[in-house]
Amino acid sequence: MPFRLPATRINWVNSSFLIGSALVSVTAVPLYLWSYGVGPFQLGLFAAFFCATGLSITVGYHRLFAHLTFRARWPVKLFTLLFGAAAFENSALEWVSDHRKHHQHTDHDDDPYSVTHGFWHAHMGWILFKLNAEPPRDNVADLEKDALLRWQDRYYLPLSVGVGFLLPALLGWLHAGGVGALGGLLLAGVARVTAVQHMTFCINSLCHTIGRRPYSSRCSARDSWIMALFTFGEGYHNYHHEFQYDYRNGVRWWQWDPTKWTIWLLERVRLVRGLRRVPHEKILLAQLAETRRRLATVLGSPPRPLPERVREMLQASEARLAAIAAGWAAARADCGNRADVQIDRARAGMAELRRELRQAWRVLARARAVG
Numbered sequence: 001m002p003f004r005l006p007a008t009r010i011n012w013v014n015s016s017f018l019i020g021s022a023l024v025s026v027t028a029v030p031l032y033l034w035s036y037g038v039g040p041f042q043l044g045l046f047a048a049f050f051c052a053t054g055l056s057i058t059v060g061y062h063r064l065f066a067h068l069t070f071r072a073r074w075p076v077k078l079f080t081l082l083f084g085a086a087a088f089e090n091s092a093l094e095w096v097s098d099h100r101k102h103h104q105h106t107d108h109d110d111d112p113y114s115v116t117h118g119f120w121h122a123h124m125g126w127i128l129f130k131l132n133a134e135p136p137r138d139n140v141a142d143l144e145k146d147a148l149l150r151w152q153d154r155y156y157l158p159l160s161v162g163v164g165f166l167l168p169a170l171l172g173w174l175h176a177g178g179v180g181a182l183g184g185l186l187l188a189g190v191a192r193v194t195a196v197q198h199m200t201f202c203i204n205s206l207c208h209t210i211g212r213r214p215y216s217s218r219c220s221a222r223d224s225w226i227m228a229l230f231t232f233g234e235g236y237h238n239y240h241h242e243f244q245y246d247y248r249n250g251v252r253w254w255q256w257d258p259t260k261w262t263i264w265l266l267e268r269v270r271l272v273r274g275l276r277r278v279p280h281e282k283i284l285l286a287q288l289a290e291t292r293r294r295l296a297t298v299l300g301s302p303p304r305p306l307p308e309r310v311r312e313m314l315q316a317s318e319a320r321l322a323a324i325a326a327g328w329a330a331a332r333a334d335c336g337n338r339a340d341v342q343i344d345r346a347r348a349g350m351a352e353l354r355r356e357l358r359q360a361w362r363v364l365a366r367a368r369a370v371g
């Protein structure tokens with residue numbers, strides 16, 4: 001059957017902008033570079049606008065407004081609203097409304113960008129086509145009380161065009177006249193918008209497709225350090241879906257998460273406060289629960305009978321995991337320092353278990369390959 005576009009459901013405004021900006025990025029931008037070359041100013045302008053708009057989405061739209069993971073003073077709000085608009089991803093109120101639905105209904109029909117409807121639907125199909133009637137914006141009442149957010153929502157279009165296209169053109173003009181203005185518009189304007197938009201789209205598509213699920217396999221969100229490199233740290237998406245109120249996505253200090261480092265720095269200069277962190281023990285419990293879930297799946301419904309040795313190893317691991325979880329819960333009831341000791345013990349136990357499990361899985365894979 002030939003492929004037919006659902007023409008009546010095309011969102012013409014969004015489609016024209018998304019496809020138009022992508023086309024300009026692969027035609028007019030290389031033509032400009034070929035004709036005029038590129039100097040440090042244009043490269044710096046592109047990098048500055050890429051970081052300002054990308055971080056405004058991750059720091060502002062996402063971790064501040066959507067999840068309230070910290071509180072911010074007005075300069076931070078104003079900056080992220082202005083440069084967030086310049087990413088052309090809708091007003092903060094609209095963006096947050098969609099995103100909160102994504103978290104509330106992950107992988108189900110009411111998730112606006114559910115990956116269960118296909119990779120391309122999650123990436124950008126949901127923006128190009130109107131598959132469902134526009135749902136009401138009924139989950140951002142807390143943000144609608146804020147005059148700055150209402151102002152940005154009302155003047156979203158002039159703000160996005162002004163900060164996203166006219167400002168880089170103006171800066172380019174001040175630097176090198178007409179050619180500079182054209183360079184600013186094409187590079188720090190159009191090409192940068194395309195790059196930031198696809199960075200955000202990747203969080204909805206690739207971050208629900210590639211990577212591991214150490215904290216919970218109950219939803220499709222995944223942790224991937226490779227994705228974190230391209231998304232200002234949003235690639236630790238499995239952690240984020242499990243603990244959405246944490247200002248960090250990369251929870252370990254060494255995990256690449258420029259968004260959390262920016263928020264932390266803003267706290268140092270007292271522009272933000274009240275950073276919310278999930279306690280270590282809660283994170284550890286989630287990892288324990290997930291490991292037990294995986295074990296139960298393997299033990300409960302193997303595709304083929306498990307070799308006796310593997311079954312014994314897995315059952316022993318399962319029992320030890322249960323003991324660690326129970327011991328930890330008891331220590332927590334006791335509270336105080338003993339809980340810390342128990343957490344350390346649980347961590348050491350987890351590391352040992354991980355080694356055992358890896359070995360069991362290797363034996364299992366070998367047994368299956370032979371069988």
Ligand SMILES: [Zn+2]
Pocket residue numbers: 062066067099103240244
């Ligand atoms: Zn989120």
Ligand SMILES: [Zn+2]
Pocket residue numbers: 102203204208221237241
């Ligand atoms: Zn997600």
